[in-house]
Structure formats: structure tokens, C-alpha cells
Amino acid sequence: MTELIRVERTDKKKNKPEQGKLGFGKHFTDHMFIMNYTDGRGWHDPRVIPYQPIALDPAAKVFHYGQTIFEGLKAYRTDDGRILLFRPQLNFERMNRSNERLGVPDVDGEIAIEALRKLIEVDRDWIPSEEGTSLYIRPFVIATEPELGVSPSLEYQFIIIMSPVGAYYPEGVNPVKIYVECDYVRAVRGGVGEAKTAGNYAGGLKAQELAKAKGYTQVLWLDGVQRKYIEEVGSMNVFFKLEGKVHTPILNGSILAGITRRSIIELLRHWNIEVVERAITIEELYEAGRDGRLEEAFGTGTAAVISPIGELNWQDDPLVINGGKTGELSAKLYDTLTGIQQGRIADPFGWMVEAAGPEAK
């Protein structure tokens, strides 16, 4: 597709929310990107249009059979006014792996990034500047064919919406308490756990609400087969520092290959800290916790970047980690990664992609 992206600007700009009260995914910018797919014709009519409702036939397959995938990434405004994206190619590569698993047609990664640049250009005044804020970007594909047969849709829409978001932890990075889920299962090998698709999240809501009611922020999932191996947290991958080395569950087919996870591994190796990707049991972790070998634990994900874990609860048995405080390595990782993302410290890896230069004055 070499079709030009058409731009239709709104004539009713919304009021922007206060930067201190952004929250997560509550406010959306003035425009959105949209592109259609029909079988035979492929993707077509790429356009930036005013943010508006999507009108779908009530028989659209997305409502019935969940054929949909999404991504999540962020844009940052640097102190000198440039707009940076964090490894966007990786998001669109992962999007196409999700597409493949869900029977959704491929979206050309270059076109997706071009679309994103255009959208950011149009809505750049929505990117907040305060410490810790950013623009959360949500690309997604939905199956729109109005037909109730259980088969891949012949029509889709690829959409990008954007939301200015606040610092995930407004009072600074604070350790979270995580509930180890033993009854509900998120995913199993052979299923769709490694795809970023709606059904994975729907299935987790119940366990998450139960954990919240008990005072825990999120759930730590165990594997669906033996219920003993650690998988991931609600929307984060997990890492454990054990006697100086950092361990994280191996990508086994049922967990999401986080882009923050990958970056943290690269960063740690760059610092000559050993990283071990392997199957980790919850039992082993508890043993290490009891005898003092578990030094730190943290989750990684686009939304919170690094989220130190101060306590686990497995079968009503709480395990406090590092005295419930943020570990030294967790803090250093957070500072380094957010520093690179906000363009405040050097980016030795070439991770940041400039979506737009400083605004013309």
C-alpha cells in the first residue's frame, strides 16, 4: 500500500485535562487513525480523522468471536520539545505475531509507524510534559464483518487512539502487593497467551477483582498445567533478583513477550549483570524468600515501566520482599529506562525513535 494518509482535522478541539489529573486511558486526543481491510482489496483508505464513535453492525465478528488484537506503547516529550517513541518497531512486530495467531491479516509495520507519526503530528499538543507523564498509544485491529459463522472475518479496521497519561505512581515508585492466583488460569501453552488479544484480559478480570478486594494490586499467574510455574502479572512480566543474578520466566508460549522485559534484559546484560530466563516455580521463590536469597522482585510493562514488588501472597502465606521497599536495582532500572525514554540520559542502544522534532516556532 502506498496510498497517501488523508487528514481531516476537527473543528471542535476538546479542552485538555489538567496534567496532574490524567490517570490512565481516560482522556483521548482530538484525532484518531483508521484504515479498512476487505478481503481481496487488502488494507485501504488510511486516514486521520476527528476522534469519533465507530459504527459497527451488531453482527460484527468482534462482538461475538473476539477476533481482535491490540498494542500499547508510549510517546514522550523531551525537555527540548522533541517527541520520542520507545522501540515502536517491536510493538508492530508483536502486533503481527498476534495477528497471525488470531487469523487477522498482517498490517505493514512501516505503514503503521507512518500512520502513528502523522497522528502524533496532528495531535502533538496533547503530549504532556510534566515529569512522568506521556502519551499512551493504543493501536488495535477489530473484525468487522457482520456474519455469525465462526470463521475469520473478511473485513477489519485498524485503529490508533491516543491518551495522555499521568505518572503511573503519582507519589513516586512504590512497591506493590501481588496476589499469587491458584484457582483461575490466564493462559496455557497452545492457547493465545502469547498474543495481545482481548480474550486474555477478559478472562483475568474476575481473579483481579478478587485480589483487589483482598488488598492486592494485581494477580501473579501460575502456569495452567501444573500451577506451579510463575508466568506473569496482569499486565507486566516479572523479574526476581536472586543472589545477585536476575531471573525471569522464559517465554514458554503462554506469556506475553514484553518489550519492557526485553529491554530490561538488554540493559542488565549491558551492565554485566547475569540474566537467567528459565522456568521458575513459586515454591522455589518462597524458599529463597525465607532464607534471604530473594533480594528484589519487580514487574515490567509499558504502563508502569518498572513496578517493584514488595509482597507476594501465595495460599494465604505473605512473603515480604526486601522489607517491602524498592530495591536498589529496581530503582536504578526505573531511573535509567525512564531517563532514556524521556530523552534525559544517553540512549546507547538506539531504542528511541524521533516521531517529531522540536516544534517550529
Next chain:
Amino acid sequence: MTELIRVERTDKKKNKPEQGKLGFGKHFTDHMFIMNYTDGRGWHDPRVIPYQPIALDPAAKVFHYGQTIFEGLKAYRTDDGRILLFRPQLNFERMNRSNERLGVPDVDGEIAIEALRKLIEVDRDWIPSEEGTSLYIRPFVIATEPELGVSPSLEYQFIIIMSPVGAYYPEGVNPVKIYVECDYVRAVRGGVGEAKTAGNYAGGLKAQELAKAKGYTQVLWLDGVQRKYIEEVGSMNVFFKLEGKVHTPILNGSILAGITRRSIIELLRHWNIEVVERAITIEELYEAGRDGRLEEAFGTGTAAVISPIGELNWQDDPLVINGGKTGELSAKLYDTLTGIQQGRIADPFGWMVEAAGPEAK
């Protein structure tokens, strides 16, 4: 809720499709039912309106986190012009079990049936009359709150759409070939397999397409833990006649509790045929097939009612069942159940619910 159902009739009736060319889920009637939910207020504004697109914010949770459930049932036109529903209470009970699992608010079953009656009344001329045809009814709930946090939606829509459908097998009931899936997994205990929710179907599309490419109609899923126990077919439960007794996988938490399944069990027991609900391995079935003890196999579901299975293929090893022909019991079950549904033979169980009497002349 005792709110009256408002009815807004279309002034642009569609042309009805030819009864011989209906297919499944391709044509929709002139109206739809819709009702809204908002946190605090509950379900409100029940209405029958012209069939029309639903306009949703692109951030609506259904697109991102798949919080949605659905049901499927049928209405039949009897020879004397009455409209019958097959056990609709069971569908709305199951709907609420799905709702519970997905964190969706309960929909009062009585109100749902009242809504359905109203909709059928308005669109009754859409119910086809030819042999084997019926009106397929699709109630569903979608999460509509525009917010990207992973948490249960605070807003929903409950919608019913209806589609006149043809005989599932236009040339009469013919055995299907089923592929036993060993790599992909549909569901696992602790997941959402027993709920009728979109994600279960999205995850199955890929395996289904691969099976189709090999010449098989659908996939037979094995359990996600040991990959040896039989679960169910794409959208049917399965039964096996072994030495005069009928065996079917027990409801183990990962398969859907089919209403046709339940009715077939009741019908068989009514005929004094023993039914065994238990864990069944694929290996045992193959052994029984090889030494002549596997007499018949069939799937059960709302769409096809009874679908005889003429061949299985497990690990490239085809197993022909009953010479690839429809078994005697399968045929008798099909004739009896469809006879009851169409009001042609007596209904000793009180399964059929009259949605409307004969049309006033």
C-alpha cells in the same frame, strides 16, 4: 426493572432472502432489541428498534479487553403457525453464568425472555417455514465504557439480533469429518472455557482453518493439561455410543454446558438408554474404534442439532466410524429432537415455550 419495552418500528422493511438460500447468520431481521446498563443505575431503557449499527467509542472496553458474552437459541414456526422457542430459560441461565465469570452484571432472565417475545412479535414474518429452517437468535452483552484500564466496565449494552437460517445440512443429515487437535488448546480448567464468551472462539479460529485446509469440518479439542481427554468440537458437545451405552465428556469446567447436550442426555434416559458422563481419552476411543466397540459418534449443538461424526483424524491416523454413515441412534435423536422443536411430535418434557400463537387472520 419493570420498565416497559419501548417499540420503534422501521419504515424501511428489508427484502427477505429466499428460504432456500439462507445459510447461517448472514441475514438479519428488521429490528433488534437493546438495553443499556450503567453502574449505579442498572439496566434501563429496554427497546425494540430498527436493526442498525451500534456506535461505540473506539476506547470501548469490548474492543480491547473482550468483556463480552453471548448466547444462541432458535425459534421455530410450526405447521399451524405458532412460534416456539426451545428451552430459552436455560440459555438465559447460562448467559448469567457466563456473565458471572466475565464480571458482567446479571441480566434478569424473565426480562430477557420478555424482550425476546416482543422482538419476535415485531419480526415474526421473518421466521421461515420451510423444512429445517428456523430463526437463530443471538443475545449478547458488550462492555461499552470508554476507558483503557484493565478492569470491569461500568457500562454495558444487552442486545438481541435475529437471523433466519437454513437447514444446517441442506442435503439432509450427513456425517462430518473431524480433526483431533493436538497442538492448539481451546481452554483449560480455571480459564473461561465453560463461559460462552468471545475469546474462546477467537483462539480456536487458527486450528479450525488448518483443519479445514486438510478437509475436515471442525476440530475436536483435547484437554489443555494432558492433551489426552476429549473436550468438545468447535461449537458442539460430543457423544459416543460404545457397546450400546452412550458416553460423553463430563462437564469439567473447561467445556461448554450445551443445552442440546443436556436435552440429548434427558431424551436418552427417557428411552432407557444408559448415558455415562465421564472423562474419555482419545486413545480409548481409538481402541474401541479399532475393535468394533465404537458404534456411533455425534456432535450436539443449537446450530446443527445433531451432527453425526463419520471420521476422526488423530495424529494422521483416520478412524472411520460406523462405515462413515449416520448411525441409527443419531438419526433417531435428530428426528425426535427436531420433531419436538418444530412442534410436529409430542413434547413430553415441556421443553417448548410458545413465543406467539397462530397469527391473527
